[in-house]
Amino acid sequence: MNSKYYLTEVDKHPASIYCYFNLKGESFVESHQHQKGQFLYAEGGVVHVKTNVGTHYLPARHYMWIPPRVEHAIYPSSSNVVMKNLYFPIAHQALSFYNKIGIYPINSLLIELLLFTKNWQGDVFQIQKNKYVIVDAFRALLQQTASQSLLLELPHPKDHRLNLVINYLSEHIYEEHLLPQLASKFSMTDKSLYRLFKKNLNMSFIKYYTQLRIFKSLELLMNPNYNISEVATRVGYHSLPTFSNTFHKIMGKRPSEYRKSKQIYFED
CATH class of the missing domain: 2.60.120.10 (Jelly Rolls)
Structure with missing residues (x-):
């Protein structure tokens, strides 16, 4: 097109x-x-x-x-x-x-x-x-x-350092990341990285990271080769109930309910 x-x-x-x-x-x-x-x-x-x-x-x-x-x-x-x-x-x-x-x-x-x-x-x-x-x-x-609009947006970072951090999170989404260790990896203190997220993206590290994991899971849930437990693991959750509860909080439905949306109404 x-x-x-x-x-x-x-x-x-x-x-x-x-x-x-x-x-x-x-x-x-x-x-x-x-x-x-x-x-x-x-x-x-x-x-x-x-x-x-x-x-x-x-x-x-x-x-x-x-x-x-x-x-x-x-x-x-x-x-x-x-x-x-x-x-x-x-x-x-x-x-x-x-x-x-x-x-x-x-x-x-x-x-x-x-x-x-x-x-x-x-x-x-x-x-x-x-x-x-x-x-x-x-x-x-x-x-x-229309119901309440879902907040399914991640802002673009303008700071080069934060862009590096976010790219790393995306590429290593299967791991669980804690702020102190992540900051240390990029030669920052946890307080400075926390402030960078708040100032640059107007959201906390944990909120950004949580949303990134759930948004990544949306694509994986459409893949029939992965069960829901495997999807949770692939976005860094070791606990299936924690993943399911977090998903529900953001999406308003459980991962199993969302998975049903694989059904196609409109065929070519």
């Missing part, structure tokens, strides 16, 4: 609602923005959405709302990921839901409407009453049915 599609086709007709359903196997979508707001639904795996300030983790069977004029790049975690996109014109005075990034679990009503429209591609205009009334209702239902 090239940038021409995103920079010209979506916004070519400002008043239209634009439908685009991706097939499996797409590698990534380069950084871009739209004048329209974007509904992005994923299944079959995790999608990484990178903005100027951080990386958002869009889990399977969840959707992300991206407001107009927000620059972002899209990286599916594997070739098994399927993405469904709808682009809506959003008025400046629209409700706050449409003006902030959010990640939400999909509900059965939205799934049914997506399935009904899965073969629609391109612009839907108001004069196409049979189609437009459905996608316009979909836009309204997003705001009316």
Whole structure:
């Protein structure tokens, strides 16, 4: 996919609602923005959405709302990921839901409407009453049915030293890391590393590290070759109950419940 599609086709007709359903196997979508707001639904795996300030983790069977004029790049975690996109014109005075990034679990009503429209591609205009009334209702239902947005974002570090630490954590996610030992490895005191996380990322080391482990587990849980205990071990948890409880606190469901989202509704 090239940038021409995103920079010209979506916004070519400002008043239209634009439908685009991706097939499996797409590698990534380069950084871009739209004048329209974007509904992005994923299944079959995790999608990484990178903005100027951080990386958002869009889990399977969840959707992300991206407001107009927000620059972002899209990286599916594997070739098994399927993405469904709808682009809506959003008025400046629209409700706050449409003006902030959010990640939400999909509900059965939205799934049914997506399935009904899965073969629609391109612009839907108001004069196409049979189609437009459905996608316009979909836009309204997003705001009316949305639960609390899941906080599935990790900010980008601006400090070079912290970037090295975070890369190390990502590459050695299978190990359990404690702040004093980690700081020592990078020739810092634990207090200085703690302050670096707070000042640079506006979150504590433990919060960042915990979220990183759980976000990494989202991808592993889609792999049928690993049972849940093995997934826990691969993200550095020696206790399955601790992993399950931490996962539930962040995701609002147990790892076993999330694993059920491997089911694919939209086949190529």
